[in-house]
Amino acid sequence: MPKLQVMDRAPVTELSDRAREIFRLVVESYLASGQPVGSKTLAGEGALNLSPASIRSVLADLEQAGLLAAPHTSAGRMPTEIGLRLFVDGMMQVAEPTPEERAAIERRLAEPGPIEAALEATSAVLSDLSACAGVVMVPRREPRLQQLSLVNLSPGRALAVLVGEDGGVENRVLELSEAVPPGVLETASNYITAHLAGRTLAEAAAAMKRDISSGKSALDRAASDLVERGLAIWSEDVMERPVLVIRGQANLLDESALSDIERVRSLLDDLENKQSIAQLLETARSARSTRIFIGAENRLFALSGSSVVASPYRDRDGKVVGVVGVIGPTRLNYARVVPMVDFTAQSLGKLIG
Incomplete structure (x- = not known):
């Protein structure tokens, strides 16, 4: 030839x-x-x-x-x-996920619990089925407020209970500099519920500051401070939450990997750098379907010789809200993993709604 x-x-x-x-x-x-x-x-x-x-x-x-x-x-x-x-x-002939694989994915996503639990389950089931590391980009969405109640626990401590429009309920303990009368807690709770409902945390905090600075809030100093601190505890928490869920890293330490300790060390270092992985997955958000990054095509995994298969998932309106995928060696069974990731993205999108 x-x-x-x-x-x-x-x-x-x-x-x-x-x-x-x-x-x-x-x-x-x-x-x-x-x-x-x-x-x-x-x-x-x-x-x-x-x-x-x-x-x-x-x-x-x-x-x-x-x-x-x-x-x-x-x-x-x-x-x-x-x-x-x-x-x-x-040249690759893509195979559809088997009925057993589809059932395993749908069963894990159908388990009751908050959306964070569904994202954890998605990452875990992809890891189990692909024998790679499963990875899910968490959607960046702030809850909209329906109610925030402040309940006295003990002198200097209050329980803040946030109820979102999506039905989610979260609790946080709020440390106070001094004992606050129950009437002040009730006033602050009623103010948030009556005036700030339907807004995100950031929107609520901005509206509160405008009202207080303009004198429209009708709150005294103690109640204003409680409102501000009650909202801030969630605003800070949302910003600090990880945007990436990775499960099954141990799957990457197979016999071929253990024979090259430097590649293993490089790979584990890459997986610790969640910000860089998140940036890589962000490039898949605009893709119409599953994207494949092989080895040095992606600078992050160039030294460890790893591949990434990633697919965006959408809500019911068709808006991309995150990315799901697997990280594994370049010796992936791409024909099996690609449709598996695609099916998982579709299933997760239906759940996100």
Whole structure:
């Protein structure tokens, strides 16, 4: 066959039928076993009807084109990251999630609890099914207030109970500098419920400051301070909540990873950098479907040689509210993982509503 031109991303059309078939078999075998594939193995399978010498010649051309690499002189070949990209974009036959996988995903998402629990479950079930690390970008949404009550607990302490329009209820203990009469707590609670309901925390805090500064609040100093502190405790909490949920990091420490301790260390460091992972997932928010980042295509995982499969999930109005995906080695079963991530994104979107 003619020599292939070396390029960053060789199109499938540049491969002859023979080269395309051999390349496909090498990639699929490598993704299944994690081991380089040799000419004797390919010839022994009988699917090619070619001699080992003929197969070696094609493998050498594919290596020269930058699609395959030989980790050792006497070893077989394995796909490069460029080769994996060629396979994923132009040759991979995507398989639908099995009924068992669909049922497992839907069952975990159907468990009762707050939305945070559903996001945890999503990350965990993806990790379990893919044998990778599951990752979910939490939607950045502030609750709108329906009621905030302040209840006296003891001298210097009050319980703040927030009820959102979505029905969610959260409690926080508010430390006070001094004992506050019950009447002041009731006044502050009634003020928030009557004047600030239907607003987000940020909107409520801004409206409160405007009312107090203009003298329209009719609150004394003690009640005004309680209102401000009652809202601030949630505003600070929302800002500090993690926007990323990662589960199943231990799945990434397989036998091949443990043989390269530097890659393991680099990968674990990458996973600790949640801000960078969140930034990477943000790039998938605008995608129409699942995106795949292979190895060095993404600077974050360039050293650890890891891949990311991510898909945006939408609410019932079609607005993107987050991203769900998996992080694993470049030797991912992409044909199985991609539709699994896509189905999970669709299921999570229905739940978010």
